[in-house]
Amino acid sequence: MDVRLSEDYLPKFDIDDIVLMRNAIVQSFSARIGDKPRTQYVSDRTSPYVIFSKDSGDGVEQNELSDAEQEILQAFKAWRSATKEYTKTLISSSGEPVLLTRRPLLTTDEIISNKSRYFNYIGMVVGCFDKVQTPKGSYTRTLKLTDFTTNPHPYIRDEGAFADEGTVGIVSPDLILQCTLWDNHAHNCPELQYGDYVLLDNCNRNSNSFERKCLEISIRTSNDRKQYVVKVAKHDSCLAPLLKRKALLEARLEGAKSPEIEVLQHGIRTRDIHDKQTIPVRELIEMETEGMEYVRAAIVQYKPLDIKSWLRDYCRKCKRTFKSTIAEQCEVCEGLLKPVYQAGFVLEDKEGSKLVAWVFDEAADRLFNEYPAQRLKNDASLWPEFEKYMILGHHQKNRPYFTFGIKKYYYSLGTFTEGWNYCIVNSELIFEDD
Numbered sequence: 001m002d003v004r005l006s007e008d009y010l011p012k013f014d015i016d017d018i019v020l021m022r023n024a025i026v027q028s029f030s031a032r033i034g035d036k037p038r039t040q041y042v043s044d045r046t047s048p049y050v051i052f053s054k055d056s057g058d059g060v061e062q063n064e065l066s067d068a069e070q071e072i073l074q075a076f077k078a079w080r081s082a083t084k085e086y087t088k089t090l091i092s093s094s095g096e097p098v099l100l101t102r103r104p105l106l107t108t109d110e111i112i113s114n115k116s117r118y119f120n121y122i123g124m125v126v127g128c129f130d131k132v133q134t135p136k137g138s139y140t141r142t143l144k145l146t147d148f149t150t151n152p153h154p155y156i157r158d159e160g161a162f163a164d165e166g167t168v169g170i171v172s173p174d175l176i177l178q179c180t181l182w183d184n185h186a187h188n189c190p191e192l193q194y195g196d197y198v199l200l201d202n203c204n205r206n207s208n209s210f211e212r213k214c215l216e217i218s219i220r221t222s223n224d225r226k227q228y229v230v231k232v233a234k235h236d237s238c239l240a241p242l243l244k245r246k247a248l249l250e251a252r253l254e255g256a257k258s259p260e261i262e263v264l265q266h267g268i269r270t271r272d273i274h275d276k277q278t279i280p281v282r283e284l285i286e287m288e289t290e291g292m293e294y295v296r297a298a299i300v301q302y303k304p305l306d307i308k309s310w311l312r313d314y315c316r317k318c319k320r321t322f323k324s325t326i327a328e329q330c331e332v333c334e335g336l337l338k339p340v341y342q343a344g345f346v347l348e349d350k351e352g353s354k355l356v357a358w359v360f361d362e363a364a365d366r367l368f369n370e371y372p373a374q375r376l377k378n379d380a381s382l383w384p385e386f387e388k389y390m391i392l393g394h395h396q397k398n399r400p401y402f403t404f405g406i407k408k409y410y411y412s413l414g415t416f417t418e419g420w421n422y423c424i425v426n427s428e429l430i431f432e433d434d
């Protein structure tokens, strides 16, 4: 809409100020004969301005405004505060200033309810996958990100048995938002590692989000050379809200540790593997290849916390695991069920690096060698004893360190299921009686 302002009465205002004009007239206006008439607001000395400056606050007492004016003003203010953070220039981690598209900055948990078609996003990198070419010849690259708010519809892998498979570091799947970069953005994406912070410019929700029943975003192909994925320096103030949420999560995981119980000095340890050289957890996370390494780490948390739910029934024929029941035959094919464990351990080494490692099947039976899955399925009275050792194993004050063999592997049953995973293998806990 054009606004023709009579300069004599024009107050000073800046970009971002909200201007309320009263008694303005709408006129039809053609610059030349034959032009399509355009409407414009015209104001003169009878049209007082009210400026709501972004710096000096409101130019008028709120109660001087009518209800309708109030409503409009509040809507503008909400929009202004949503976009305010981007009016500043961001400095990327390489020191380059980055000019951002003026879009609202949304957190993962705001994306569904916010009506903006395009938005910006700040997140921590959980995974950055190789570029792939689609059958139609486009290129895509998938990023797994978190801003430590909850994704109401996270991508969950098909295997229902392992609902929280895919946790990376401290980031569980419900905190992860997947973003697909298309074509020029897939090519221009900077090199990213776990723990990097990025700002994504001009994202939108994937249109198939509802059909797929999961919330994902993407940056669509564009014909410019601008960098839409920008690595953000750790000290940039735009990260403050995210870092605060991250610190809260870390504190919560710390607090979820075992209750105070009687401490046994050496109640539990791993079988000594003298000839195995261990590497720091950080090094294992940064490794770009699959492989098997040993780490020396404490168990800071295990999940699920209810260890009875570690026990599952596996059907070899159906290649599926089920919730453990007293049944010995598969409901689907009547094949014999094999009791197995599936659990996740948050491991932390002396440098403070954390990793979620899964333990399952034969490797789990070996790890818990005195309490294999079949034994616990046969004799449920053993659970309290087993649990006592597990609680000791990750006791806060008397934190024992264990040597674990960790297999790192790339899980890639499909574009949206891929990612690095870690599982405990070739390790054995020894439970010593007091």
Ligand SMILES: [Zn+2]
Residues within 6 Å of the ligand: 315, 316, 317, 318, 319, 330, 331, 332, 333, 334, 335
């Ligand atoms: Zn079966």
